[in-house]
Amino acid sequence: MVVPVLHASIPETANAARPVARRLVFGIPGIPNTQEGAGSSSSSTEALPEVADEFGVDTALADIQYEEDEIYVGRVFKSKTDCKIKLAIHAMNRKFHFRTPRSSPAMLLAQCVGNGCPWRVYAVLLDASGKFQVRQANLIHSCTVHERRNYHKLATTQVIGEIMQSRFVGIKRGPTATAIRKIMLDEFHVNVSYWKAWRARELAMDHAMGTMVGSYSLIPAYLALLQSSNEGMTCFLESTDAEDGGRRFKYCFVAYGASISGYPSMRKVVVVDGTSLKGKFGGCLLSASAQDGNFQVFPLAFAVVDSENDDAWE
Numbered sequence: 001m002v003v004p005v006l007h008a009s010i011p012e013t014a015n016a017a018r019p020v021a022r023r024l025v026f027g028i029p030g031i032p033n034t035q036e037g038a039g040s041s042s043s044s045t046e047a048l049p050e051v052a053d054e055f056g057v058d059t060a061l062a063d064i065q066y067e068e069d070e071i072y073v074g075r076v077f078k079s080k081t082d083c084k085i086k087l088a089i090h091a092m093n094r095k096f097h098f099r100t101p102r103s104s105p106a107m108l109l110a111q112c113v114g115n116g117c118p119w120r121v122y123a124v125l126l127d128a129s130g131k132f133q134v135r136q137a138n139l140i141h142s143c144t145v146h147e148r149r150n151y152h153k154l155a156t157t158q159v160i161g162e163i164m165q166s167r168f169v170g171i172k173r174g175p176t177a178t179a180i181r182k183i184m185l186d187e188f189h190v191n192v193s194y195w196k197a198w199r200a201r202e203l204a205m206d207h208a209m210g211t212m213v214g215s216y217s218l219i220p221a222y223l224a225l226l227q228s229s230n231e232g233m234t235c236f237l238e239s240t241d242a243e244d245g246g247r248r249f250k251y252c253f254v255a256y257g258a259s260i261s262g263y264p265s266m267r268k269v270v271v272v273d274g275t276s277l278k279g280k281f282g283g284c285l286l287s288a289s290a291q292d293g294n295f296q297v298f299p300l301a302f303a304v305v306d307s308e309n310d311d312a313w314e
């Protein structure tokens, strides 16, 4: 019930934008892109940013490839947090550890923890959009293996969530917390606790698929679009006032026009059933189906309610 809302606006552009979406976030004019020639012509690069921005797809899909962790002068990150996460992944892949001796909303200085090691990256706020750009980068190390040993401290929940994000796109369930621990150990040689892996999984799922709150908030717009494009359909949405002044979802009912117009031709059987919804908001999905002349199931209507109580059935 919740998922189709997101799919409705994305399918046509998402696949086309995917290969070049990274370029519009991380690539800036004049800076050679390391992924040059990977199926993206210059014309498509220029045409797609507007499309991606319009649907907000850039943030959702641009970062699904974490492998590209190169740091170079001129590279742009979408935020300071993103910059720190990418630096952490860069460092974990290269088995060293950095600290940030200077950090403010407008700048970030990262230095290798090694005593006297010259590795440093300096990034500054680019504009009002919050993007950060690398201005200086010295990527040479002089530190010892001993000084680098604490690189696993960079594996915070956010960093792991970012790394795992790509594994939750387009599939129902990504890796479990246990699988995430194994991936972190195998690929990054970092041992993380089960609890940290579990929180990282929640973060990755939110990033990849959107939050449940976000999906629920799209229901009114989705139903309005359905009604305008689906002749004869009946839908109904009830919400209550929340304490903070917003609206809180209560019931939702959908019967498509095709279901309504097909109902008179069905056999005289209507099956009504309900099932509990998983997820933190719970609730029940109710459905009504009939049987057609060929003994096949014919869906009539769906509803999402808080629970199977008398009010909801009415």
Ligand SMILES: [Zn+2]
Pocket (backbone or CB within 6 Å): 096, 112, 113, 114, 117, 118, 119, 140, 141, 142, 143
């Ligand atoms: Zn170093």
